[in-house]
Amino acid sequence: MTQSDVNRSAFLKDIRRVVIKVGSAVLTTGEGLNPDAIDRLATQLSALRDRNIDVVLVSSGAVAAGRQRICERTRQCNKEYGDMASRQAASAIGQGRLMHDYDEAFAKHGKVTAQVLLTRSGLKFRDRFLNARNTLERLLEWGAIPIINENDTVSTHELEFGDNDTLGAMCLGLTGADLFVNLTSADGVFDRNPESNPDARAIPVIEDIASLDIEAMCDGKTNVGTGGMYSKLRAARRAAQLGVPTLIVSGKGAFDIPAALDGAERGTLVLPESKTVSSKKFWLAYHDDPSGSIMVDKGAANALLTKGKSLLPIGISAVEGCFDRGALVFIKDPDGEELGVGLTNFSSNELERVKGRRTSELADIIGPTSFDEAIHRDNMLLDAAI
Template sequence: MTKNDVNRHSLLGKARRVVVKVGSAVVTTGHGLNPDAIERLARQLSELSDSGMDVVLVTSGAVAAGRQRIADNACKHGKDYKDMATRQAASAIGQGRLMHDYDEAFAAHGKVTAQMLLTRSGLKFRRRFLNARNTMERLLEWGVIPIVNENDTVSIRELEFGDNDTLGAMCLGLVGADLFINLTSADGVFDKNPENNPDAQSMPTIENICALDLESMCDGKTLVGTGGMYSKLRAARRAAQLGVPTFIVSGKGEFDIVAALESENKGTLVLPREHVVSSKKFWLAYHDDPAGSILVDRGAANALLTKGKSLLPIGISAVDGCFERGALVFIKTLEGEELGVGQSNFSADELIRIKGKHTDELASILGPLAFDEAVHRDNMLLDAAI
């Protein structure tokens, strides 16, 4: 048995808590929700639950369900769902139908479900994040299967997760999962886009996802909110940083999650990194959008990358953007290379005043300070998958 086989066969044996993300292409058709797919998914996840595993389901499909209800009732509506207000309205109509169908499908297997609608703005504050975690923990203690979706009706473009691949990755840190299964319309990951490259080869295992050029593999980034393989691989890269393996596999047709995990010919297994980040750093880096950039000189970049140092004002060469104290910011070199992200102890205006200054000069410029670091190493994540 090969190393890859051992990894696959041991996943279910080791996993005690799994997040399963299912995309619209799996649970919907051109006319609305796909009852066969929902029933199949409920049966298989119920089997995982019966085996003693905690299961969290992150699902798309509310907009498609809303479209179906609108069409069935001959409501007046636009010809497309491209604008945000229309999609949010369709989601508001469809969310209840989506949960109704899931609830009935899981109830047939003796399972209780709970709806959790999350927003990025709701999780960016640590206290709210911990409250959501406590709620999720209690549900899982009771043997309930939480069904998570983005709260589309109140999300705004600047704060929305953008796609449920991202939301699924965020849930890993929220619940402390040790396995991420991403059900999609594709038969795993290929080294090139198979739609444009007939010679594309499947990738059964990805050992070091950080070494891959995801944009070139996926023919560029997909648009926010459209999903696609780029967003799945970006989510897998985030999961790898948290020490969680990701299994990307087709959920179309007669899919079987357990059988796929036990087969070396199904899907793609993305292995976790050996050196993982803390759940706090993971939350800090990915629950908000960077509000600006701090550009550092080569000496500071080397200290950050090789010595694990905090970023001091003396190493800052320039500041981009307008942000307040506590904002999440990019940390870049002057050449534009992204080193990571971090939480700034100073506002953009303050950083402009103290950039390039020695630590003993700061108090004379800004007054008494409780800290010297521009970004503390405990509030920084290098090589972030933004």
């Protein structure tokens, strides 16, 4: 599971573009934004830019900044922010404050920042995804430091990334980065939850993250909350599939990102997988939440897993959910285990009519089609980290 003798400095020496995600636990105090944390972060990321390393920052903190602003100006410091409208309103107030503080902190080092607000729906369509990629590429060419956050003001629950760990992982494919640094309040990853297991051991290197039971390590994904270690390990698993290593390292106190990139034994290094997926497959698997499921028989499961085949209607045994053509869906084996995800060529209604039928029968059942596959292998990612 782990390998402690990896030469970190040799492994990380050729990094040229890094996505750094920082959460509210690092950036804020009980009163709001922590200016010392922002200054330290700006100093260290500016040092990376001075090494000609492109830096993309995925930052939380807008809601906390909004709460702080409301308290300062209205003295209404006990407001509740449990509902979405309140969090979105606080974020709308706080985004300007957060960017102002970042802009001033980076300006001390002669660096220019750029605000980039993304929504999941904005990355759902391939042309918009590519347009966002081109914009970020130009910003990096100019030497600017893009600061990315979810556009909370217009996001709905169905379109949320869910947490900035997920957004950070999506930005790897968006920017073509070769390292993901996830700054957290913990000193890396432990073999068990250290809060409930005092004898939990730190893991310096994770060689094969796909082999980990991350739900068990985190006491179940439903208990750790948005932005907890579960979401960080899931994001690292996705990065590994893309061929990108992840550093999960403490961003509290006197953290030192340049030293970590130079090989200092800080936090946990998650190694990439040897067999990686394309940027397109990464995008199609993680741009959206699956809308339903397609159950396949044993023969189809074997063909998908061992022969790299597309999924044909004859191999489908059941359909769950209601979805249109082009939707992202789970692919499950006869025992209900998830094999992966893919973009379906047929709606759920059409699949109910053609499941278990031969390709030659499709036209008679649903009319002429331009494809025979229910899910083409090029639009499928097996063993997806959903």
